[in-house]
Amino acid sequence: MTPFISLQGRRALITGGTSGAGAATVALFQVLGARVLTTARTKPTDFSGASFIEADLTTKTGVQSVVDAVQEEFGGLDILINVLGGSSAPSGGFAALSDEEWDKEFALNFFPAVRLDRALIPSMLDQGTGVVIHVTSIQNRLPLPEATTGYASAKAALNTYSKSLSKEVSPKGVRVVRVSPGWIADRGTNGLALRIAEQAGITYDEAVQMIMNSLGGIPLGRPAAPEEVADLIAFLASDRAASITGTEHVIDGGTVPTA
Incomplete structure (x- = not known):
């Protein structure tokens, strides 16, 4: 019997792939037959399976090292998944966010996706096919002002950028979709x-x-469990979702109170 979803032989880059939803996505993609390269700032001692490169994607040099690794490992890419994200901003509302804190939120939650897309999507366009998945957050529409204003703003920027990107590249064969989780644990x-x-x-x-x-x-x-988020990402990356692009897919247990 043909499996419902297969990623057999697909070349995939998954950022933030050593913990949480990122690690669950790496594991699932391997089960589904994909060739996976993942990245994080440090490699866990118990990490095994997928190809790995240590890189700080908040820096231009870190992004370039990952781009170089993709070319060396795969010679191109079929699936690009940006799971990387998080926040270390202090609580205290907007007044607690210095310029440095704002810079850190966007450096982690927005610019890595932009820079990787700019470097890696052109080869997808050349081959006429590809999938880009940006993991954003329901906080792009449901921010928590005490502590996540910067994070939520960066994810909202990623959301808008993703929509614009999808309108540009989807007619050329590259799908761009967003996955917006709520609390994952x-x-x-x-x-x-x-x-x-x-x-x-x-x-x-x-x-x-x-x-x-x-x-x-x-x-x-x-x-939501990390594996549930990974299931959604895998479906959207597969041929089963071949007509889905430019859309945001929320997985939050009903947290956002509007449709």
Whole structure:
């Protein structure tokens, strides 16, 4: 029987592939037959399987090293997935965000995707086919002003850029789609919930509920698992999604209260 989804032989670059949804995506793509190159600032001691390059994608030189690795490893690319993202900004609202903090948020959450696209999409256009997936966030429409204004703004910029890019390259055979997760966590091992539980003297489940309350509630009653986000990414990268481009696909357990 033909499998529902196959990525057999596809050449894929997945950024941020050593933890969370990125690691789950790397693992799934390998199961589905893709040839995978992934990257992060440091290689975990227990990492195995996919090809790996250490690179700081917040820098131009780091991006170039990944581009060079793609050419050396694959000679081109079929699938480009930018999972990289995060925030280290302090709490305290807009006034706590210095120019340096703003620069860091965009350097991590926006510019790596822009620079990799600029370097790697031209070869996709030459071959007349390719898929680009940008992992954004529901915070592009549901920011948390106490702590994520910078992160949310960078993801909103990525969202708008992705839409514009899709209108430019889709007629030439390259699909561009966005995956916007809400809270992603492995049950029982989420660092944020564990830290809150310890600091507040509450159980892990109570800490999870506290986080969900801060988000306005998650109707599904739990965060998404990394593997669930990977499943969505794999579908969108596959031929099963051949007519899907220019769209945003939310996976948030119903967190965003509007359609």
